[in-house]
Amino acid sequence: MGVSRLDVFYRRLLLTKLFIGGWGKPEDLKRIFEFRKVVGDREKCKSLVPKDYPVYISKTEDLSDCQILEGFFLSPLEHFLPGILPPEAVKARFQFILPKRWQKNRPVCIHLAGTGDHFFWRRRTLMARPMIREAGMASLLLENPYYGYRKPKDQLRSCLKNVSDLLVMGSALILESTVLLHWLEGQGYWPLGMTGISMGGYMASLAATNWPKPIPLIPCLSWSTASTVFTTGVLSRAINWTALERQYAFNSVYEEEILSLLQYCGADSFKKELLKNASLGRLLDLFGDHRVSSSHNVEAGGRGRGHGLLIDKSTEAFETGDKIHKFTNSVDSSGTTRDSLPRSRPADNTPPRKGMDPAGCCRTSLHRESVGFMKGVMDECTHMANFSVPVDTSLIIVVQAKEDAYVPRTGVLSLRDIWPECEVRYLSGGHISAYLFKQNVFRQAIYDTFNRFCLKYPNQGSLKTLPP
Numbered sequence: 001m002g003v004s005r006l007d008v009f010y011r012r013l014l015l016t017k018l019f020i021g022g023w024g025k026p027e028d029l030k031r032i033f034e035f036r037k038v039v040g041d042r043e044k045c046k047s048l049v050p051k052d053y054p055v056y057i058s059k060t061e062d063l064s065d066c067q068i069l070e071g072f073f074l075s076p077l078e079h080f081l082p083g084i085l086p087p088e089a090v091k092a093r094f095q096f097i098l099p100k101r102w103q104k105n106r107p108v109c110i111h112l113a114g115t116g117d118h119f120f121w122r123r124r125t126l127m128a129r130p131m132i133r134e135a136g137m138a139s140l141l142l143e144n145p146y147y148g149y150r151k152p153k154d155q156l157r158s159c160l161k162n163v164s165d166l167l168v169m170g171s172a173l174i175l176e177s178t179v180l181l182h183w184l185e186g187q188g189y190w191p192l193g194m195t196g197i198s199m200g201g202y203m204a205s206l207a208a209t210n211w212p213k214p215i216p217l218i219p220c221l222s223w224s225t226a227s228t229v230f231t232t233g234v235l236s237r238a239i240n241w242t243a244l245e246r247q248y249a250f251n252s253v254y255e256e257e258i259l260s261l262l263q264y265c266g267a268d269s270f271k272k273e274l275l276k277n278a279s280l281g282r283l284l285d286l287f288g289d290h291r292v293s294s295s296h297n298v299e300a301g302g303r304g305r306g307h308g309l310l311i312d313k314s315t316e317a318f319e320t321g322d323k324i325h326k327f328t329n330s331v332d333s334s335g336t337t338r339d340s341l342p343r344s345r346p347a348d349n350t351p352p353r354k355g356m357d358p359a360g361c362c363r364t365s366l367h368r369e370s371v372g373f374m375k376g377v378m379d380e381c382t383h384m385a386n387f388s389v390p391v392d393t394s395l396i397i398v399v400q401a402k403e404d405a406y407v408p409r410t411g412v413l414s415l416r417d418i419w420p421e422c423e424v425r426y427l428s429g430g431h432i433s434a435y436l437f438k439q440n441v442f443r444q445a446i447y448d449t450f451n452r453f454c455l456k457y458p459n460q461g462s463l464k465t466l467p468p
Contacts, residue, residue, distance in 0.1 A: 003234075004430020007405035011234040016159045018230075020240045022247040024164025026258060029377070031081050032167045033261040036381055039174050042388035045210050049076050049178045051186065066132050068124075069096040075145070076175040077168070084168055086152040089145035092176045095120045096140045097128040103136035107450055108189045109216075110140045110180055112173060112207070114198035114435075116158040119148040126439050135447055138189070140180060144203070145169045163244070163374070167381045170206055177207035181215075191216065191453050195446055197435060198406065202226050202382055209384070214392035214457060216449040220399040220442045221407060221431055224385070224415045225268075227378035228408040231371050235406055245370045254373065262376040264386045268412045269379065384418045395453050396422035397445045399438075406431040 023029065038044050059070040075092045078085055109131070111123045120141045128139035143150055146160055146169055160166055177194065184192050193216030196204035201222030208217040230236055248254050380386060390396065398415055400407075415422055427434050427441060434441075 002403055003405035003408075004401070004403040004433065006432050007403075007430040008234055010432045011237065011405075016156060016238070017240045018159050018235070018238050019161065019163050020159065020243060021161035022163070022240075022243045023254060023377075024162035026251070026253045028084055028164045028168070029258050030261065031084060032164065032171060033258070033380060035081060035171055036386070037263075039171060039210060040387045042210055042212060045178075046212060048080070049175055049182065051182045053179045053182060055179065055183045066100060066129060067098045069098070070094070071096065073176075073179055075172050076179060077172040080175075081168075081171070085145060085172060086150075088152050089150040089172070091150070092145075092172075092179075093143045093149050094140055094180065095124065096138065097124060097132065098138045099132045099136045101136070105191070105454075106138065106189045107135075107191050107193075108138040108140055108184050109193045109195055109218075109446055109450075110142060110177060110184075110204070110207075112142060112177070112194070112196035112200040112203040113144045113147060114196065114200040114221075117144070117147065117200065118151070118158070119143065127443065130439075131443055131446070134443065137446075137450070140184065142173070142176060142180060145172045163377060167377070170203060170381055173203045174207050174210050177204075178210060181211060191450055191457075193217065193446065193450055193453070195220065195442070197221050197442065198431070199226075205384060206382070206387060208390050208396075209387040212391065214395055214453065215390065216446070216453045217390060217396045218399070218442070218445045218449050219396075220445070221401060221404065221434055222398075223400065223407050223409055224383065224413050224418055225379050226382040227375040228410075228412055229406060230378055231375050232408050232411070233406050239374075241367060241370060244374070245366050248370045248373060249366055259373070259376070262380045264376070264379045264383050266379075266383070266385050266413060269376075383413075384415065385413060389419060392421075392456070393419035394421040395449060395456070397449045398422055398424045399427065399434075399442055399445050400424060401427045401430050401434040403428075403430040404434075 038048070053073065053076070055071055055073045057069050057071045061068045061070075070093070072091050072093045075085060075090055078090050111127060113123065117123060120143065123139070123141045128141065131137045131139055146152065146155060146165055147158065152161075155161060160169075181192055194204040194208045194211075195218040196202070197220045199222070201219030204217065205219045205222065208215055230239060396419055400409070414424075416424060425441075425445060427438055429438075
């Protein structure tokens with residue numbers, strides 16, 4: 001299946017870069033990965049968020065077709081990982097859109113925000129109010145950390161500064177969704193479900209894995225992991241890879257300590273790809289003896305001493321295990337050591353020959369390692385196989401676009417492999433066209449899933465038949 005030209009064209013119109021600050025603080029990544037082991041196991045999370053966690057309503061507004069409540073609460077993540085959220089994001093904010101008259105029961109669907117969905121207007125207009133008209137169903141819109149009122153002052157629009165910011169966002173939303181589900185349940189609303197579009201679909205899926213009861217789940221335009229979004233999808237072109245490669249090259253903690261914390265080892269694991277870089281022997285064959293000098297010996301973990309590779313007189317690389325590792329400090333003519341990434345062209349400015357530029361080859365190797373590390377980080381915190389399976393996967397309807405260039409499905413496990421009983425509905429077209437023109441399909445999937453829930457678990461009543 002091809003990819004949508006509209007997706008590719010739309011991405012080219014956006015010039016802003018993601019992750020301009022890099023990977024984030026190593027200590028933050030370590031804390032997130034350790035916490036993932038907790039929230040990834042539903043049994044360990046039963047007592048993390050108490051059922052009476054305090055939630056406050058700050059404003060009520062009556063409209064012609066609905067009532068809107070605005071509320072807030074302290075993000076539970078602040079209790080477990082103090083200081084990891086920016087100060088602006090500690091207070092979680094939400095809007096609760098209720099019908100003036102219920103059709104039957106009091107169903108509520110929690111909507112998590114997709115990329116760029118600041119504040120509440122978009123979800124309220126495109127999903128929540130139509131759902132009231134069509135089905136008498138209420139919607140609760142939770143604002144993501146780093147968005148809207150919760151956006152840090154130094155963040156440019158929707159462009160998260162660090163990779164760790166996205167992981168913090170996900171950890172916070174898992175716990176915050178649990179707060180809201182407990183609160184809604186305590187207020188007598190039923191049945192309760194989760195949905196989201198694009199990034200919101202991933203976040204809703206993660207939150208549903210943590211809920212200890214059957215729950216309708218409708219992830220739209222998302223898949224089994226977000227790793228492909230940032231490594232092979234069109235959004236990967238918006239990433240500041242230069243900053244990420246530099247940090248990965250010069251700060252050994254990312255490889256020596258953080259890499260060992262990435263535990264996902266499924267069939268689509270990054271670990272099977274990360275070690276495919278060229279070996280020293282292949283470099284010798286590629287560059288020829290006149291390109292290689294053994295006069296600069298460096299430590300090579302697991303290989304002893306004696307392997308050195310001098311590149312363009314100023315850039316060194318060395319082999320660790322089966323891959324070309326790190327770029328060391330370069331030394332200028334005066335003997336002063338300075339940090340620099342390898343030049344993409346030789347020092348004498350002669351045009352590089354195809355396949356014969358060592359610096360370019362090592363830059364390619366470093367980029368490949370950085371992409372592999374990104375895949376590992378994203379799989380660790382977003383791969384559904386790394387989390388508990390929802391209590392009842394037959395209550396999951398996934399809506400996906402056939403030609404989605406933002407969320408590639410090639411090379412990763414299908415959601416059907418992870419959640420065998422879930423239903424997957426495919427739309428023609430790509431990510432952008434589905435978002436712009438298929439909101440009604442997303443809503444219908446929500447109605448169908450809620451109806452399915454009420455047929456299977458009728459002990460507390462059943463929804464009035466929703467639109468066919």
